Amino acid sequence: MGWTAVRKIFAEAGQLLNQELEVRGWIRTQRESKNFAFIELNDGSCFKNLQVVYSDKLANFATVAKFPLGTSLKVTGTLVPSPAAGQPFELKAEAIEAIGLSALDYPLQKKRHSFEFLRTIPHLRPRTNTFMAVFRVRSLLAYALHTFFHERGFVYVHTPIITASDAEGAGQMFRVTTLDPKSPPLDERGAIDFSQDFFGRETNLTVSGQLNVEGFCLAFNKVYTFGPTFRAENSNTQRHASEFWMIEPEIAFADLGDNMELAEDMLKFVIRFVLEHAPQEMEFFNRFIDTSLLQRLQHVVEAKFEHVTYTRAVELLQQADMKFNFPPEWGKDLQTEHERYLSETIFQKPVFVTDYPKEIKAFYMRLNDDNRTVAAMDLLVPDVGEIIGGSQREERHDVLKKRIMEMGLKVEDYEWYLNLRKFGGAPHAGFGLGFERAVMYLTGMENIRDVIPYPRTPKSAEF
RNA sequence: UCCUCAGUAGCUCAAUCGGCAGAGCGGAUGGCUGUUAACCAUUAGGUUGGGGGUUCAAGUCCCUCCUGAGGAGCCA
Numbered sequence: 283m284g285w286t287a288v289r290k291i292f293a294e295a296g297q298l299l300n301q302e303l304e305v306r307g308w309i310r311t312q313r314e315s316k317n318f319a320f321i322e323l324n325d326g327s328c329f330k331n332l333q334v335v336y337s338d339k340l341a342n343f344a345t346v347a348k349f350p351l352g353t354s355l356k357v358t359g360t361l362v363p364s365p366a367a368g369q370p371f372e373l374k375a376e377a378i379e380a381i382g383l384s385a386l387d388y389p390l391q392k393k394r395h396s397f398e399f400l401r402t403i404p405h406l407r408p409r410t411n412t413f414m415a416v417f418r419v420r421s422l423l424a425y426a427l428h429t430f431f432h433e434r435g436f437v438y439v440h441t442p443i444i445t446a447s448d449a450e451g452a453g454q455m456f457r458v459t460t461l462d463p464k465s466p467p468l469d470e471r472g473a474i475d476f477s478q479d480f481f482g483r484e485t486n487l488t489v490s491g492q493l494n495v496e497g498f499c500l501a502f503n504k505v506y507t508f509g510p511t512f513r514a515e516n517s518n519t520q521r522h523a524s525e526f527w528m529i530e531p532e533i534a535f536a537d538l539g540d541n542m543e544l545a546e547d548m549l550k551f552v553i554r555f556v557l558e559h560a561p562q563e564m565e566f567f568n569r570f571i572d573t574s575l576l577q578r579l580q581h582v583v584e585a586k587f588e589h590v591t592y593t594r595a596v597e598l599l600q601q602a603d604m605k606f607n608f609p610p611e612w613g614k615d616l617q618t619e620h621e622r623y624l625s626e627t628i629f630q631k632p633v634f635v636t637d638y639p640k641e642i643k644a645f646y647m648r649l650n651d652d653n654r655t656v657a658a659m660d661l662l663v664p665d666v667g668e669i670i671g672g673s674q675r676e677e678r679h680d681v682l683k684k685r686i687m688e689m690g691l692k693v694e695d696y697e698w699y700l701n702l703r704k705f706g707g708a709p710h711a712g713f714g715l716g717f718e719r720a721v722m723y724l725t726g727m728e729n730i731r732d733v734i735p736y737p738r739t740p741k742s743a744e745f
Numbered sequence: 746u747c748c749u750c751a752g753u754a755g756c757u758c759a760a761u762c763g764g765c766a767g768a769g770c771g772g773a774u775g776g777c778u779g780u781u782a783a784c785c786a787u788u789a790g791g792u793u794g795g796g797g798g799u800u801c802a803a804g805u806c807c808c809u810c811c812u813g814a815g816g817a818g819c820c821a
Contacts, residue, residue: 313780320780335779351771368781391756391771392782398813399756454819490821516746517819528821607817618817671821716821729814741812 289328291361295371304358305332305373306381308409311392314347323355323373329415329562333364336375351392352384352409397732404736404745412571415563416733419556420721426555427508427529430548436504436531441491443510446483454514455486456524487512492530492712493646493699496675499532499710500702506531508717516740520729521667521719525738532712538648538657538674541711542634545661545670546587548715549632553579556724563725572726578664579724581631588633590624592616592655595635598628615642618667625662632663645689646699647673648709649681659713666723672713679703 285304307325314320317338322331334357336346349355359375389403390410400407407413431438444458460480461467469475476484491507498505507530514524531548533540557564557579568576590598599610599620604627608617616624616635625633637655640647647656661670676682682703686696693700721733731737736745 311782313783315780315783316777318778318780320783322781333781337778364779366779366781386772387755388771389755393756393770394782395756401813511821513820515819518746518814519816519818519820520814522820526821615819668821714821719821 285356287327288323288325288330288332291332291371292328292330295361298361299371300360300362302358302360302376303373304356305334306356307332307354309349309351309353309355309384310409311351312347312349319343319347321355321357321378323357324409324414326414329411329418329560329566333369333372334359334375334378335372336378340375340378342378346378346380349380350384350386350388351390352388354381354384355379356381397729401731401737408735411566413732415560415566416721416725416727417735419560419563419725420733422556422560423552423717423721423724424508426552426559427548429555430551431504431506431531434504436506437498437502439491439495439498439502439505439507440509441488441494441507443488444481444485445488445494446481446485454516455489456512456514458485458487489513490528490530490714492532492714495530495532495712496699496710497702499534499712500706500708503534504531505533518740520731521722523718523730523734523737523739524743526730526734527717529715529717530712532710534708534710536674536711537709538636538659538711541672541674541713542587542589542636542659542661545634545659545672545713545715546632549661549670549720550583552720553583553724557583567726575726582663585631587661588629588631589636590629590633591636592638595620595624599623602628613639613641621660621662621667622664625667626664630664632661634659634661640685643673645685645691646675646682648676649685657711661713663723666719669719669723670713670715672711674709674711677703677707677709679707 285306286298288305288307291298291303291305305323305325307323310322310324310331312319312321319336321334321336323334324331336343340346356379357373357375358377359373361371362374364370364372390406395410400410400413408417428438461474461478467475467478476482479485488511490511491509495505495507507528509527510525511528512525513522515522531544533544564576593612595616596610596612599606602623604623606617606619608619610616610620624635625631636657636659637650638658639654640649640656643656643658647658649656657674659672660668663669676685679700683693683700686693718730718733722728722730725733727733731739
């Protein structure tokens with residue numbers, strides 16, 4: 283590259299001052315007077331813009347002054363101290379040349395746009411401050427997670443996107459098929475004959491890599507998956523998308539306590555990592571998106587997470603001086619309002635709720651000695667809600683088989699999964715972290731559609 | 746899927762009881778010797794989400810559909 287990144291200019295301004303430089307980027311804003319003008323140039327390497335100043339000494343001064351916002355530029359000039367307040371230095375241009383002109387109907391203006399409008403132009407919104415910050419943090423968070431696990435000896439496992447079984451018996455799935463929807467082959471009973479489908483059976487997009495990764499856990503001990511998952515639920519909320527990413531670690535010779543310790547360490551590590559590596563972006567979020575963000579994250583990094591059993595949580599909610607739309611009751615799942623009250627009012631920090639009634643949890647969760655609860659845990663965080671869900675897995679072959687049958691699932695579908703308990707089974711545990719929810723938690727963004735580059739939600743899969 | 750709210754210029758929003766559809770920003774044109782979402786002046790820009798109805802008259806009231814948002818459920 284024959285040009286200098288703006289990130290480098292900000293980092294090494296001292297050495298670069300009074301030197302001739304070339305930069306390339308896009309016009310964020312432009313302010314012109316009769317004899318001189320200013321361009322705020324962003325090259326994507328850094329959150330901040332570089333101010334370019336040019337005068338009518340440039341032969342093409344009038345032309346450049348007419349460049350629409352969004353135009354991509356090549357600028358050569360000298361880095362000089364800025365005489366005006368607002369920026370420590372600026373590039374005094376000796377030549378400015380358009381690489382790609384923008385059209386006059388460029389939709390991004392020098393003013394605040396609503397997030398709703400920006401969702402209609404997901405291909406252009408990364409050129410705004412907020413989305414540039416969001417997607418840099420998203421990228422950094424992925425890197426932080428990989429770093430955390432690799433430093434601890436975890437193996438990254440790529441579980442399949444196309445699956446043959448429904449992992450948890452919960453959640454609508456997207457069917458994967460090459461059959462002609464207008465005239466699918468039928469069997470003798472008139473049902474669709476999936477034996478003639480591409481894979482010779484019914485297949486779907488994955489809703490979780492957990493069951494698959496358990497096999498690798500019982501070989502590598504410490505493993506994780508990190509990839510896209512798909513849910514065909516018709517849920518319309520700020521926190522749900524049809525396509526989202528999940529991180530699912532799984533550790534062997536471990537119980538629920540080890541699992542929670544891992545979750546807490548992971549969350550604290552990635553928060554510290556992002557605070558350290560994206561200070562400008564985080565400062566921006568704290569200023570314009572959520573003014574209590576940095577304080578809250580700092581608090582989480584320093585706090586010891588709370589632990590409370592489901593049974594105790596229900597008691598606390600029943601004793602609370604608070605009128606709930608749904609009265610808390612043992613045996614029923616916690617409502618969103620209950621979860622919020624626990625994390626935001628009672629504990630005011632992340633809290634693990636553990637040992638849920640077996641009836642409301644998945645079949646693979648380990649049955650406790652009381653025979654009525656399972657070794658499950660949900661991590662509830664203020665403002666975002668459930669961010670992690672996990673459990674110690676049932677390692678006892680007979681108990682697991684019994685649970686599969688109790689839940690009305692077909693044992694033959696889970697033969698391979700039962701096999702893991704037959705051939706050298708071991709206690710193991712794991713959890714799932716919703717990647718987008720973590721991004722929301724770290725940025726203060728309130729809508730999941732604003733932390734996914736091209737979000738997919740019910741009735742919405744444009745671009 | 747259910748409940749609630751909303752849809753007016755490219756964007757963000759006004760429009761009183763049903764009575765001539767407006768402003769700021771953005772665009773165009775001109776002015777301005779250091780701007781910081783620059784400033785000043787002029788100007789263009791509308792099938793008020795689609796369809797139907799009530800009325801002398803509908804952006805406004807009614808029906809319906811579409812789209813978006815918030816909440817609930819489901820969950821991560």
